[in-house]
Structures are given as structure tokens and as C-alpha cells.
Amino acid sequence: MIIINLFNIVSDDFFKPLTSKYKVTYIDCIRLIYNTYKTELSFGVDKVVILAELEHYFDDQSSEDMVFDEDQEVAKDSRTKANAILRRLKDSGWLTYEVSNDYRVKVNLYDYTATMIESFNKIIKNEEMEYQSLVSQIHATLLNKEAYVKPYEYIIKRVIENTEELIVGLKKLNTNIKKYIDAITNEKTAGEIVQDFFLYHRDIGSKAYHRIKTSDNISHFRTSIIENLYNILNDEHIYERAILGYMEIEEVENRIDAEDSLRRKILSIISAFRNYDDIISEIDNKNAKYIGSAVARAKFLLTNTNNAEGKISKILAYLADEFNNDDTLNLNDDVSEDLLEVFNMFPQGFIDNDSLYVVPISKKMSLPEELSATLGISEEERELxxxxxxxxxxxxxxxxxxxxxxxxxxxxxxxxxxxxxxxxxxxxxxxxxxxxxxxxxxxxxxxxxxxxxxxxxxxxxxxxxxxxxxx
Incomplete structure (x- = not known):
């Protein structure tokens, strides 16, 4: 397996702007530059246009001076800030300059920069995946008989990419449910928990999760997808053309290596669709766990405030907050001895209806004693x-x-x-x-x-x- 070092492709300082004190400004400017290219034929725009866009951005921001620590440059006005940001993005390997035949300077984004910004935009927008669309594309691709002329280029490669995107989307949904479960354990009021529940239902329960269980049900297409993938493996002519296409596209010279690699990829797709039920089962369990946790936590906070347990919990929570807010505070400061005795822990060795004491199991054999007639409760009390x-x-x-x-x-x-x-x-x-x-x-x-x-x-x-x- 060939391991590619990311920093053989990008500059060593590529991530430096994103770790600086102006990281938010850099992200805004990078996305602004990228959006400027949408109407162009390539990732190249006149430098004056880019500077004008950045200058307009800084006009709407704070008027505070920007001080760049690496060279102690101070940028006071919007024009200077725009030039400073653009220059540092160039030095970090996000973009480059190109001089055209008419001596106009163009700002060009590197291909990997565009890929990185597209990822940023997806994270920020948090768009929901259309599972039905992906699965139907996979299914339709496998049913396209004309595409089998070049099975790897037109079919297998697209199916692999769409399947990987589908599985990643399901794993993200699984992780997002876990995020909401973890949030329940934080110190939140009953109102905040109920509000989180409605947010969860809006963002996950009623959208992604609901669609998976109804309209986006992958099971409708799974059998046909697996069957067509096996047909590719079992048809000698189709698989032979697929191997040749794989060697050409992926630049693999050894035919045996290409055949083994292609077979593993196709079998991994089949395995992914076979294991789909396991992923959905885990998502179901986490969804049920979240709803149960939300109800139990809200119920506890709403009902256990006036009884003894609720009052003790509030006292302990208050003491914990006081100690967390003041490191110098000591539990014994300015407290009488009588009050301290209230919080002393002691072993409980007696038994009554409210006792927490657990009776040990005796290993010695002894004759049972006759029970007193006064033990137990009357039928009237039992009914009450x-x-x-x-x-x-x-x-x-x-x-x-x-x-x-x-x-x-x-x-x-x-x-x-x-x-x-x-x-x-x-x-x-x-x-x-x-x-x-x-x-x-x-x-x-x-x-x-x-x-x-x-x-x-x-x-x-x-x-x-x-x-x-x-x-």
C-alpha cells in the first residue's frame, strides 16, 4: 500500500493561518475568495477584484488594528488588511499569482485549496444527506446496460464513491445521535433538556432518522444492487474489461494486483450493503436511548425537587458550585461543630421499612427461631x-x-x-x-x-x- 504524505502536496505552513489569532478572519476571507470564482471559468480572478471584495469585508468588520506576530506588521485600514491577508495566504500555499499577457495579476487557487474550502462549506452548512438519492443513483448505474462497455470507468468507480459517501453519512448520523446523548449528561435544567429534545427531533428525529426508516429505506434496492455486483464478478467478459479499465484509471501496471484490488473493492461494497442492518440497528438503539434519557432526566429534575432526595441534591449541587467558583474556600470554614456532625457519614446497622442496609447471607446452619405473632402487618393495613x-x-x-x-x-x-x-x-x-x-x-x-x-x-x-x- 502506497502511503502519501499530505505535506508532499500542501505547504508546511498551509494550516498556519487557521491556527493564528485571526483564524476566524482567515476562514471568512478564504470562503469569500472562493465564492468570487463561482462566475469564472477557472480558479483565477484579477487581484484588484479580490482586493476589492476583501476590502469591502473589512469595512463591515471591527476597525481595530490587526497586528501580525510573525513580522510585527500593523494593518490599520481595510486596504492594508486586505493586502496583508492575501499576502499571507499566498505565503502559506493557499493561492498563487499569475501574470497574464496584458500584465494583469490574477489570483489563482490551488486545486487542493478548492477541495479544502468545499469541505469547510459542507461543515458550516451542515446539509443533510439525501440517502434515497444516493441509493437510487447506485441502483440506476448498475442497471445501465450501455455503461457496461467500460464497466470500471462508468459503473464500478461511481458505485464505490457513492457507497462510501452513503456509509459515511450513516456513520455521521450515528455520531450525531451520540452527541445529543452526551449532552443530556451535562448540567442542564429541565427546560433546557426539553428544548434540546425538540431541537433533536427537528434536526435528526423528524428528518434524517425518519427518512431512513421510511422513504429513504435502502432495503428496497439492496437485493438488486448486490445481485448486479455479483453479476460483474461472475461475468468473465465484463470483469476483464473492468480490470483493464482499473489498470488504466488507477495507473496499476501489474494485472494480478489490479484484479485482486478490484475484487476487494467490489466485495467491500457488497459487505457494506449486507451490514446496513447492523448500522441501522445501532442508530435505532441510540435513538431510543436518547429519547429514554431525555424523558428520565427531565422527569427526575421536575419531580425530585421537594422530597428529601431532591433537597439533598440541591444542597450538594450548591456546595459544589461554591467550591468550584472559589478555590480558596474550605468546607470547614466558619462552620460550627454541630453543623458538621449533620454531614458525618456513619455505618447503618439497623433494619426498618426505609433502611438501606443489606442483610448478609449467613453461611452457618442454624435452627430457625419461632416468629413472634406481633411481626408483620394486619390485613387491614396491608389493604391500605x-x-x-x-x-x-x-x-x-x-x-x-x-x-x-x-x-x-x-x-x-x-x-x-x-x-x-x-x-x-x-x-x-x-x-x-x-x-x-x-x-x-x-x-x-x-x-x-x-x-x-x-x-x-x-x-x-x-x-x-x-x-x-x-x-
């Missing part, structure tokens, strides 16, 4: 505790309880607005939040659709949404 537990379960914001609540709402209606629900207390608002959260899950018996209207009722403010029964 059972009723209390049932009542507690009824008041939980579980998926089952929320589904039952919504089912009652929609008994004689097709849909209702969230703003029409009771909103007298904090508990009512929490119920609305969980109705919205569970409505995004396919396991629920209803669905929610967000509207653009902001509702303010009894000091509660939220985006209204429609609740309707699943068909």
Missing part, C-alpha cells in the same frame, strides 16, 4: 398500603398513564390543542411536557404536531402543539 401504592402509580407520569389520559381526551374528538388542557398547577404543566415527549415515540398511541403559536397561561409559557390519535 396496597391502595396507597395503586394511587401513587396512578399519579405517575408513565407512558401508560399518559396514553390513558390522552385516550380519554380524544374519546369523542379527532384532535385537541395542548393549550386547551388544564394548566392550573406545576403538575399540569409537567403533564403537558410528558404528553409532548411521549408523542414523538412510535410506541405511543397518539402523536403530537408542533405549531408556531406561543401560549402563555397562568404564568406558564410554551409552544402550542396538536394532539391527535394515531391511525
Amino acid at each position: 398500603r396496597k391502595l396507597a401504592l395503586q394511587e401513587k402509580n396512578k399519579n405517575r407520569f408513565s407512558r401508560k398513564n399518559i396514553n390513558n389520559y390522552v385516550n380519554q381526551l380524544l374519546t369523542d374528538k379527532k384532535a385537541v390543542l395542548a393549550s386547551t388542557l388544564p394548566l392550573e398547577s406545576k403538575r399540569d404543566l409537567i403533564r403537558v411536557i410528558f404528553i409532548s415527549l411521549y408523542g414523538k415515540d412510535k410506541k405511543s398511541k397518539y402523536k403530537t404536531t408542533k405549531t408556531n403559536k406561543i401560549i402563555a397561561i397562568n404564568s406558564f409559557r410554551f409552544s402550542d402543539f396538536i394532539i391527535e390519535r394515531c391511525k
